[in-house]
Amino acid sequence: MLPTFEHADLSHTPFQRHTGTASEDIITRDAFNTATAEITAWEGYKPTPLHQLTSLAAELGIDDILYKDEGPRFGLGSFKALGGAYAAERVLQRELSKKLDIPVSLADIRNGRYVSEAKEITLVSATDGNHGRSLAWGAQRFGATCNIYIHKGVSEGRAEAMRQLGANVIRIDGDYDASVHLARKEADQNGWFVVSDTSWEGYVDPPLDVMAGYGVMTNELTNQIHTLPTHIFLQGGVGGLAASVCSALRQHWGQDAPRVIIVEPNLAACLFESARNDTITTVAINDETMMAGLSCGEPSPIGWKVLREEASDFIQISDDLVAPSMRLLANPLGHDPSIEGGESAVAGLAAAISIALNPKLRDLMGLDKNSKVLLIGSEGATDKALYEKIMANE
Ligand SMILES: Cc1ncc(COP(=O)(O)O)c(C=O)c1O
CATH class of the missing domain: 3.40.50.1100 (Rossmann fold)
Structure with missing residues (x-):
């Protein structure tokens, strides 16, 4: 049913999380609360939908897949509108x-x-x-x-x-x-x-505000979710999105927060390499991935500080999974809703499907019939012409 994903070329690195309080200290509860109070007062604010992909979950032999669709965010097409x-x-x-x-x-x-x-x-x-x-x-x-x-x-x-x-x-x-x-x-x-949206030595205030702004999305999520997810697949560029989401989820759910899996393109896997080296690592971008939002070679240091304590797995995917994932979202299985997801939005979905269909990785990452997977569909069709081409399979 999903042959492209069954034989996906994935790299995985398990990660021994460091202990610490980064999820409370870097983006504080106060910072999240101030950002949420302000952004929800902007004209045009409306929570984005959380979709349930029940048929896809059944096909993969897991309990549930939830997809937070950031396409409609403030009419700008992505969660980045918040940051x-x-x-x-x-x-x-x-x-x-x-x-x-x-x-x-x-x-x-x-x-x-x-x-x-x-x-x-x-x-x-x-x-x-x-x-x-x-x-x-x-x-x-x-x-x-x-x-x-x-x-x-x-x-x-x-x-x-x-x-x-x-x-x-x-x-x-x-x-x-x-x-x-x-x-x-x-x-x-x-x-x-x-x-x-990325930090460097001596420069942290705006990227911290950017990450605090993303907290609006996680705040909506925790209000929309009724049963705790077991896994969250988060796509990584510089790591700001992932760090914000895992901090907010840890603040909200404590020890019950889901297992965090970071997903990057193999052409720009700076967080994966940072995990492998257990220290922040820059990689060269030799070719541009079609997941344009994830094409970053340098992790954000403040993001990495959170991820080294919160992320359990790092995955690299190749670009050939992107178009099939976008088409699967648009033309879903069974009664699942049809969703417009952009190239960077589907990285988490592509990895989740491929891992669920890979017996060794499925087992390693604890995916089974009770798993509830949470995905952040971080963008809609932010480049319409490219989206149409992908849909037409050109
Ligand atoms: C659609 C989309 N998803 C995910 C990301 C990754 O976010 P970050 O760079 O904070 O890791 C980006 C970054 O631009 C993006 O545009």
């Missing part, structure tokens, strides 16, 4: 409080109280598409100027979506990590503010 825009709002709050020498609240920024002052502030970031779109949208919403740096692998459709939101889009010849370095350099030279 970049919120971090932009927080930079404006901090900078305007300093500049005006008065306490400026998030509600002030949200209500456009200092919109003429905000226009003087330039926010910049590198992106593979989704984070930049969120930042551009936030900058437009809150009145700031926005410059976005993209690498050669980012599709023109994704670049255009950011221009439509008022951002200046600068395309470079190198890869994602080169675009991150250029954004930093130009920000330093011009007095602009980097709003990145």
Whole structure:
């Protein structure tokens, strides 16, 4: 029934989790609560759906599969809408409080109280598409100027979506990590503010805000779920999404939180290599994966601090699983709902199916008839033209 997945070429590294309190200390409960209170007050806020893929679960001999569909998030197509825009709002709050020498609240920024002052502030970031779109949208919403740096692998459709939101889009010849370095350099030279979804030495506030913003999604999830999941498959780029979700789940469910499996493309497996070396590790991106959102060679250090305590398994998948997974979501088994999932959204699904069908890995990862698998469908069809091509099997 699912032959592509039965013979999938997967790499797995089990990981001995470190003990510690990173899930409480890095993104604190307060940070999650502040972000949730603010983002749920934005105009247009609506929780995204949690779908149940009962027929697929039955086919795989497991109890349940839940898929949180982030495609409809704020009309921007991905969970990233929660992070970049919120971090932009927080930079404006901090900078305007300093500049005006008065306490400026998030509600002030949200209500456009200092919109003429905000226009003087330039926010910049590198992106593979989704984070930049969120930042551009936030900058437009809150009145700031926005410059976005993209690498050669980012599709023109994704670049255009950011221009439509008022951002200046600068395309470079190198890869994602080169675009991150250029954004930093130009920000330093011009007095602009980097709003990145990844951290580095001495730079943590915006990426922490980004990860706190993602907590809106996990907060919705814990309200939508009635029985505890046993496994969560989380796709990794720099590790911000995964770190945010596992911190929030640990804070909410404590020892009952699900087993965390990190999934990356084999062309950009920096978290996998970090686990294998038991220390944060950078990998070279030699070819771009079609999972554009996951094409990152450097883990976010604050994300890794959480994952080294929370993740039990690391998986690499190859690009050839992506299109079949997207088509399976769109044309599902039995009475499962039809879902529009983008290339990066389906990495977790692709790994879960392949592992469930692989007797050795299934056993190793404790998947059985009682398992309830949770997946984050992190994006919808963020590049429509590419999506249509994949659906048409071209
Ligand atoms: C759709 C999608 N899923 C997952 C990720 C991975 O998130 P992170 O880079 O925080 O690990 C990204 C990152 O851009 C993304 O766009």
